Amino acid sequence: MDTDLLRTFLEVNKTRHFGRAATNLYLTQSAVSFRIRQLEIKLGTPVFTRKRGDLRLTAAGERFVPYAESILQTWGRARQDVALTDSYQQQLTVGATSLIWEIDNSSEWLEQVEAIQPEWALRTESLSRQQISNALLEKQVDVVLTSEPPKLADLQQVRLTDFSLVLVSSEPEQTMETIGALPLVYLDWGTRFSVEHSRIPSLQRTPVLHSHGCQPATKFLLNRGGVGYLPSTIAQPWIDAGKLHLVEDSPAMENELFMVWLSGNEKHEDINSLVDAFTEQAVHDFG
Structure with a gap:
């Protein structure tokens, strides 16, 4: 299948507008409409x-949608694998959520990795937590960095390493007793964080912002004020x-960062070999 048809389909889906999709793809609107018709003919629906x-x-x-994204x-x-030059012997594709990439x-x-394996080319992919298991099982990525490894046999x-989440406020001299009146910013780190967060009585209210990205959460705290974990x-x-x-x-919330990969x-x-090199150099303590 022509990958241009898939890119056009995903862009139209993102913008929900043929004209805006055409602008973003540097095409005419009629060209976008033609590509969507061609895709529908190929799919038969x-x-x-x-x-x-x-x-x-x-x-x-x-x-x-998920098939189009996976194919692309x-x-x-x-394309990158077959185009590797003599300088690079291998490509490692690494997936992680946007939150993990931001730390x-x-x-x-x-x-x-680059220092240990300078002959490897690296490619990064942003995934949702729901995509991590399938991305590994379908070999869309080689390894995943995550704080919550999937529980699958293979x-x-x-x-x-470890990393910490700390509770910060836009207002000085706040305590666990006084933050109840501040807007809550909730940075979604997954199930374990949600459980620990639910045990803090002064944070049990509807967040004014529920975010999957550090940057929007931080900007909101700085510009609008509030309290939340970063x-x-x-x-x-x-x-x-x-x-x-x-x-x-x-309470600070301690988290661990894992590298996960498929045995097959x-x-x-x-x-x-990469894991062995990390162990030998004790780089798992870099955090």
Whole structure:
């Protein structure tokens, strides 16, 4: 299938507008419409319902979205793999949620991999937590960095480092007793964090912002005010600048960062060698 058709389909789905999709793809609107028609002919079913001012996916279109995304990811990996120059012997594709990519530990890990295996090319992918297991099982990524490893039989894991989440406020001199009146910003770190968060009585209210990204959560706290948990490495510069403040007597939440991979991955031996190199150099203590 022509990958241009898939890119056009996903862009139309994202914008829900043929004209805006055409602008983003540097195409004419008629070219976008033609590509969608071609895709529907190939699939044998409509992927969008077209009503005046209302463009929506059909049920078939909804089901096709993850396949289109997976095909494009696989095609991108394949192009890079076959185009490796003599300088690079291997490509390692690393997946993680946007939250994990935003903390320093992940970028430090990538730098460590490059130092240990300079002949490897690295490719990163952003995944939702729901996509992690399938991305590994379908070999869309070689390894995943995560704080909550999936519990599947064919997956292996190694702990890389620890990182902390700290409770910060836009207002100084706040305690666990006084933060109840402040807007709550909830940075979604997953099930374990949710359980621990639910045990703090002064934080049990509807968040004014529920975020899956550190940047929007931090900006909201700085610009609009409130209270919420942030990674310590992200919060500390703002604490030093006097823009954010640690809540007195607040519990820090300790997390672990793991590398997870599929035993049946064709790069399994290379990944094991990487793990051995990390162990030898004790780089799992870099955090």
